[in-house]
Amino acid sequence: xxxxxxxxxxxxxxxxxxxxxxxxxAGREPSTIGKMSLGCLGVAVSxxxxxxxxxxxxxxxxxxxxxxxxxxxxxxxxxxxxxIALSLVxxxxxxxSRSALMGVWFTxxxxxxxxxxxxxxxxxxxxxxxxxxxxxxxxxxGALIVEAARRPLGGLxxxx
Numbered sequence: 001x002x003x004x005x006x007x008x009x010x011x012x013x014x015x016x017x018x019x020x021x022x023x024x025x026a027g028r029e030p031s032t033i034g035k036m037s038l039g040c041l042g043v044a045v046s047x048x049x050x051x052x053x054x055x056x057x058x059x060x061x062x063x064x065x066x067x068x069x070x071x072x073x074x075x076x077x078x079x080x081x082x083x084i085a086l087s088l089v090x091x092x093x094x095x096x097s098r099s100a101l102m103g104v105w106f107t108x109x110x111x112x113x114x115x116x117x118x119x120x121x122x123x124x125x126x127x128x129x130x131x132x133x134x135x136x137x138x139x140x141x142g143a144l145i146v147e148a149a150r151r152p153l154g155g156l157x158x159x160x
Contacts, residue, residue, distance in 0.1 A: 008075040042077025044139030051132035092156040
């Protein structure tokens with residue numbers, strides 16, 4: 001199952017870019033912040049899928065198709081967030097400090113992975129349904145944080 005995400009990134013990127021291009025030609029492409037918010041909400045949905053799988057399995061084994069659905073949703077969500085955010089950092093960084101701000105971005109990724117490890121330690125002490133619901137709630141919180149940054153980043157995005 002570890003190969004699902006990289007394979008899906010490879011498979012889903014071209015159709016997603018094509019979809020965004022069609023939306024752009026129609027004048028309906030989401031903004032950078034909008035894509036990132038959708039990515040965070042997609043994370044919430046993907047963990048909702050896992051919560052549903054845990055709930056319906058009632059402590060037993062669940063079908064691998066739940067995991068496939070989870071990876072499909074979370075991969076599309078990742079494609080709405082990660083490359084977009086990296087591009088955003090590059091776009092809004094002042095000339096001469098772009099490398100430093102890229103370092104800040106990658107440091108935030110490090111901190112996120114550290115937090116994920118800590119949250120993973122809750123797995124053994126929290127019922128799986130609640131664990132997945134917590135992860136989904138964090139996706140919603142992420143979307144709210146991204147949306148809160150819309151106004152401050154809006155000026156930077158429009159001025160470049």
